[in-house]
Amino acid sequence: MPDDDRLNRWERRTGAALTVLGALFLAAYAVRVLRPGLSSTGHTVIAVIEYVTWGALAVDLAVRLRLTSDRRRFLRTHVFDLVVLALPMIRPLRVLRVLSLLIVVHRRVTRASRLRLSVYVGGTTALIIFVASLAVLDAERRAPGSNIHTYLDALWWTMTTVSTVGYGDHFPVTVEGRFLAMGLMVGGIGLLGFVTGSLASWFIDQFSELQESEEETREDVADLVAEVRALRAEIASLRAERAA
Amino acid sequence: MPDDDRLNRWERRTGAALTVLGALFLAAYAVRVLRPGLSSTGHTVIAVIEYVTWGALAVDLAVRLRLTSDRRRFLRTHVFDLVVLALPMIRPLRVLRVLSLLIVVHRRVTRASRLRLSVYVGGTTALIIFVASLAVLDAERRAPGSNIHTYLDALWWTMTTVSTVGYGDHFPVTVEGRFLAMGLMVGGIGLLGFVTGSLASWFIDQFSELQESEEETREDVADLVAEVRALRAEIASLRAERAA
Amino acid sequence: MPDDDRLNRWERRTGAALTVLGALFLAAYAVRVLRPGLSSTGHTVIAVIEYVTWGALAVDLAVRLRLTSDRRRFLRTHVFDLVVLALPMIRPLRVLRVLSLLIVVHRRVTRASRLRLSVYVGGTTALIIFVASLAVLDAERRAPGSNIHTYLDALWWTMTTVSTVGYGDHFPVTVEGRFLAMGLMVGGIGLLGFVTGSLASWFIDQFSELQESEEETREDVADLVAEVRALRAEIASLRAERAA
Amino acid sequence: MPDDDRLNRWERRTGAALTVLGALFLAAYAVRVLRPGLSSTGHTVIAVIEYVTWGALAVDLAVRLRLTSDRRRFLRTHVFDLVVLALPMIRPLRVLRVLSLLIVVHRRVTRASRLRLSVYVGGTTALIIFVASLAVLDAERRAPGSNIHTYLDALWWTMTTVSTVGYGDHFPVTVEGRFLAMGLMVGGIGLLGFVTGSLASWFIDQFSELQESEEETREDVADLVAEVRALRAEIASLRAERAA
Numbered sequence: 001m002p003d004d005d006r007l008n009r010w011e012r013r014t015g016a017a018l019t020v021l022g023a024l025f026l027a028a029y030a031v032r033v034l035r036p037g038l039s040s041t042g043h044t045v046i047a048v049i050e051y052v053t054w055g056a057l058a059v060d061l062a063v064r065l066r067l068t069s070d071r072r073r074f075l076r077t078h079v080f081d082l083v084v085l086a087l088p089m090i091r092p093l094r095v096l097r098v099l100s101l102l103i104v105v106h107r108r109v110t111r112a113s114r115l116r117l118s119v120y121v122g123g124t125t126a127l128i129i130f131v132a133s134l135a136v137l138d139a140e141r142r143a144p145g146s147n148i149h150t151y152l153d154a155l156w157w158t159m160t161t162v163s164t165v166g167y168g169d170h171f172p173v174t175v176e177g178r179f180l181a182m183g184l185m186v187g188g189i190g191l192l193g194f195v196t197g198s199l200a201s202w203f204i205d206q207f208s209e210l211q212e213s214e215e216e217t218r219e220d221v222a223d224l225v226a227e228v229r230a231l232r233a234e235i236a237s238l239r240a241e242r243a244a
Numbered sequence: 245m246p247d248d249d250r251l252n253r254w255e256r257r258t259g260a261a262l263t264v265l266g267a268l269f270l271a272a273y274a275v276r277v278l279r280p281g282l283s284s285t286g287h288t289v290i291a292v293i294e295y296v297t298w299g300a301l302a303v304d305l306a307v308r309l310r311l312t313s314d315r316r317r318f319l320r321t322h323v324f325d326l327v328v329l330a331l332p333m334i335r336p337l338r339v340l341r342v343l344s345l346l347i348v349v350h351r352r353v354t355r356a357s358r359l360r361l362s363v364y365v366g367g368t369t370a371l372i373i374f375v376a377s378l379a380v381l382d383a384e385r386r387a388p389g390s391n392i393h394t395y396l397d398a399l400w401w402t403m404t405t406v407s408t409v410g411y412g413d414h415f416p417v418t419v420e421g422r423f424l425a426m427g428l429m430v431g432g433i434g435l436l437g438f439v440t441g442s443l444a445s446w447f448i449d450q451f452s453e454l455q456e457s458e459e460e461t462r463e464d465v466a467d468l469v470a471e472v473r474a475l476r477a478e479i480a481s482l483r484a485e486r487a488a
Numbered sequence: 489m490p491d492d493d494r495l496n497r498w499e500r501r502t503g504a505a506l507t508v509l510g511a512l513f514l515a516a517y518a519v520r521v522l523r524p525g526l527s528s529t530g531h532t533v534i535a536v537i538e539y540v541t542w543g544a545l546a547v548d549l550a551v552r553l554r555l556t557s558d559r560r561r562f563l564r565t566h567v568f569d570l571v572v573l574a575l576p577m578i579r580p581l582r583v584l585r586v587l588s589l590l591i592v593v594h595r596r597v598t599r600a601s602r603l604r605l606s607v608y609v610g611g612t613t614a615l616i617i618f619v620a621s622l623a624v625l626d627a628e629r630r631a632p633g634s635n636i637h638t639y640l641d642a643l644w645w646t647m648t649t650v651s652t653v654g655y656g657d658h659f660p661v662t663v664e665g666r667f668l669a670m671g672l673m674v675g676g677i678g679l680l681g682f683v684t685g686s687l688a689s690w691f692i693d694q695f696s697e698l699q700e701s702e703e704e705t706r707e708d709v710a711d712l713v714a715e716v717r718a719l720r721a722e723i724a725s726l727r728a729e730r731a732a
Numbered sequence: 733m734p735d736d737d738r739l740n741r742w743e744r745r746t747g748a749a750l751t752v753l754g755a756l757f758l759a760a761y762a763v764r765v766l767r768p769g770l771s772s773t774g775h776t777v778i779a780v781i782e783y784v785t786w787g788a789l790a791v792d793l794a795v796r797l798r799l800t801s802d803r804r805r806f807l808r809t810h811v812f813d814l815v816v817l818a819l820p821m822i823r824p825l826r827v828l829r830v831l832s833l834l835i836v837v838h839r840r841v842t843r844a845s846r847l848r849l850s851v852y853v854g855g856t857t858a859l860i861i862f863v864a865s866l867a868v869l870d871a872e873r874r875a876p877g878s879n880i881h882t883y884l885d886a887l888w889w890t891m892t893t894v895s896t897v898g899y900g901d902h903f904p905v906t907v908e909g910r911f912l913a914m915g916l917m918v919g920g921i922g923l924l925g926f927v928t929g930s931l932a933s934w935f936i937d938q939f940s941e942l943q944e945s946e947e948e949t950r951e952d953v954a955d956l957v958a959e960v961r962a963l964r965a966e967i968a969s970l971r972a973e974r975a976a
Contacts, residue, residue, distance in 0.1 A: 118929075152907065152910065155914075156910050156914070159913075159914045159917055160898065160917075162917075163896060163917035163918075163920070164896045164898075165892075165893055165896050165897075165898035165917060166898045166900075167898045167899070167900035167903045168898075168899075168900035169900055169903045199932055202936075203935070203939075206939050206943070209943070210939075210942065210943055210946060213943070213946050213947065213950065214946060216950065217946065217949055217950045217953060220950065220953045220954060220957065221953060223957060224953065224956060224957050224960060227957065227960045227961065227964065228960060230964065231960065231963065231964050231967065234964065234967055234968070234971075235967065238967070238970075238971055241971075
């Protein structure tokens with residue numbers, strides 16, 4: 001499959017550029033949430049970063065679709081990416097749009113780089129906590145009856161949710177914030193389940209391999225027993241011949 | 245056991261029909277909870293679906309009891325089904341009746357179809373969350389002092405409970421809703437315990453098998469050593485004979 | 489060690505009687521908590537049951553100390569029992585006294601009977617939830633500012649605590665109730681840790697055994713190789729002799 | 733490496749003295765938090781203990797740096813210790829300063845002594861709960877709108893947080909207290925992850941070893957089969973010779 005070699009080369013070569021773009025996009029989002037009273041120049045810069053990121057991801061997806069050898073499979077495994085890139089035109093929900101774009105960037109970037117599992121899990125968790133705090137602050141800050149008004153409130157809420165402590169001194173009250181929180185709960189349990197499941201299936205694979213190897217050893221020993229018995233019969237017949 | 249072949253055939257053949265009936269029953273319950281101001285025609289349709297489901301389950305249980313080879317064992321392992329089918333006549337608790345009927349349908353349908361474990365656990369969890377939200381809304385909506393009034397409130401409460409976050413911004417106050425919540429807690433911990441326990445017992449079984457196999461290999465090798473020693477003695481006696 | 493045979497016989501023979509006494513003691517405690525306005529006759533009956541249980545445990549401990557072969561070790565592993573039996577004279581805390589007596593009865597009774605692990609864990613958890621609800625109700629019911637007034641409140645609080653959901657709609661406010669809750673938290677985490685740890689150490693033991701067995705197999709095979717090589721040298725010398 | 737022998741000797745010899753100093757430092761902190769209205773003599777004693785501890789740790793770090801064979805590696809793995817010892821001059825946060833000094837003492841002392849894993853985990857958890865309760869009480873007691881005023885409140889809050897129950901009847905409201913709580917959540921999850929991860933990696937190592945050993949056994953058996961086959965050919969040729 002020479003085509004998939006070209007796909008892998010493309011993904012490796014553009015990985016660094018997309019990482020930078022993803023970090024810029026995240027920074028732009030952080031600025032927009034943490035500095036609500038921004039000048040119009042600031043707003044323009046942020047909008048440009050958002051459109052460039054969106055455009056770069058669309059171009060990247062198109063190139064990768066052209067370079068893959070099995071296009072049907074590629075489309076099937078990248079439905080989420082396609083939906084997210086089509087999303088901004090059909091839905092006005094800012095939090096949802098930003099979060100899904102960040103998920104696409106994250107999946108795309110981690111495909112191109114290899115990290116130790118502990119660094120990856122730790123870094124992703126820290127990133128999720130940082131971004132979720134921004135997103136919930138964005139959704140809740142101006143809602144009537146809300147109790148999340150500063151970034152510290154939002155970070156505090158995210159930490160008590162992710163650790164499942166859940167004091168209830170701060171919690172989202174908007175539809176947007178609540179669905180974000182549900183995503184955080186599902187994601188947390190999902191990440192835990194993924195790590196546990198991967199470990200368990202690794203053990204199951206190793207076990208099957210070990211059992212197969214052990215079975216083959218037993219078959220080899222059985223062959224050996226037959227061989228030695230034949231040898232003994234040979235010698236017995238040799239002796240009988242001599243006696244005759 | 246030709247009787248159990250017939251039982252399995254019956255369970256497989258009626259599986260699809262019961263799945264459809266279960267989905268209809270669930271939809272009817274959802275409509276009744278989510279649309280309280282329903283026309284009398286709507287109420288009649290829902291009541292018909294409930295009675296048909298109940299009747300179908302009773303007939304199915306009777307047929308399966310007739311087809312099984314070991315009737316005593318069947319009755320022992322299906323006490324819950326019998327109690328649930330007898331329940332509607334003796335208790336007026338709607339939530340309890342609906343939930344137990346759904347549990348019976350679920351157990352009956354999953355017997356007839358085979359799913360991958362991850363799909364099964366994920367699907368069942370989603371179903372439990374959806375149904376528990378309906379049930380707690382049904383129980384709490386009109387209770388004095390209640391704080392669960394919309395389906396979003398109920399879904400939010402179910403998610404914070406299942407993830408054990410438990411903010412305490414929404415919680416059941418009726419006896420019915422509290423027992424439902426306790427069931428959810430026990431069920432959640434039970435499901436986790438079941439998955440962990442199954443995995444652990446799978447490993448224990450595999451280990452015992454591997455150890456037995458390893459022990460048999462060792463016995464085979466010991467036999468082989470004895471065999472080769474006998475062979476050597478044979479040759480030594482052959483040589484002694486020749487020397488004589 | 490004939491002395492320990494006599495100890496085991498004593499423990500097995502008195503197990504049933506202590507189970508009945510423990511159940512009676514628990515029932516008496518439940519009645520005292522759930523029926524606050526009891527007649528003086530009722531109070532007398534309860535007090536008699538409490539004193540008989542306490543006396544029986546003291547006699548049982550003395551007999552077991554006399555029957556054991558290693559008295560120093562017995563005293564070291566039964567410090568908790570000794571402290572609990574000395575407790576009622578020096579402290580007036582009813583909840584603490586009742587709970588520790590129940591722990592002693594439970595440990596003593598489970599020594600004498602063998603249960604399947606799942607039944608044991610399930611039964612103990614149910615018992616803990618039942619007794620902790622009684623104890624927290626006993627401690628909180630009449631405290632100023634308390635929010636646990638009925639057995640349903642207490643059961644609901646215990647369930648939300650044990651499942652770590654912790655809504656915060658009900659919680660203990662007295663010193664007694666709070667220490668009870670801390671015990672419940674520590675006990676729950678301890679039970680989980682005990683089950684996980686037992687499983688892990690079981691696997692570690694099995695692994696060491698399997699590895700030792702595998703090593704011995706390899707040594708056996710090495711012996712066998714030496715044996716066959718000797719055999720081959722024998723035949724080679726036999727042939728050289730013949731050729732001479 | 734004779735230098736590292738001298739490092740280990742130093743660490744073992746000064747371990748007891750540092751344990752005593754650490755306990756004194758902890759006791760001084762406990763007195764300062766639990767007895768706010770202390771005489772000026774008391775304050776002087778506490779300040780002396782704090783400065784002596786700080787000085788002893790600085791001297792100890794300098795000696796160890798001198799005794800180690802690979803200084804670059806020592807500096808890299810002790811960045812935290814260096815930052816903590818430089819901290820008191822640049823930041824006025826008492827809770828942070830005390831906690832980081834206690835972490836340094838704890839790491840230094842446990843390097844010099846060997847404990848059973850269960851004792852270590854249990855003891856560390858108890859210590860964390862005791863110190864975190866002191867620290868949160870120190871941070872929250874006089875804050876406006878705070879709900880943690882006594883040591884029992886603080887202990888109760890720590891327990892509900894560590895067990896992830898989180899009722900929400902008590903929670904920190906100051907920036908200091910909230911960061912302390914986040915550290916507690918991260919630390920708790922981190923400790924759990926560390927224990928689980930260690931166990932899993934132990935199993936993975938053992939598995940690889942067992943599989944290698946099994947593979948070598950199979951190779952040995954295959955060699956043996958070849959050996960026996962050669963032996964059989966030898967005897968066949970012997971017989972052919974005789975027949976000729």
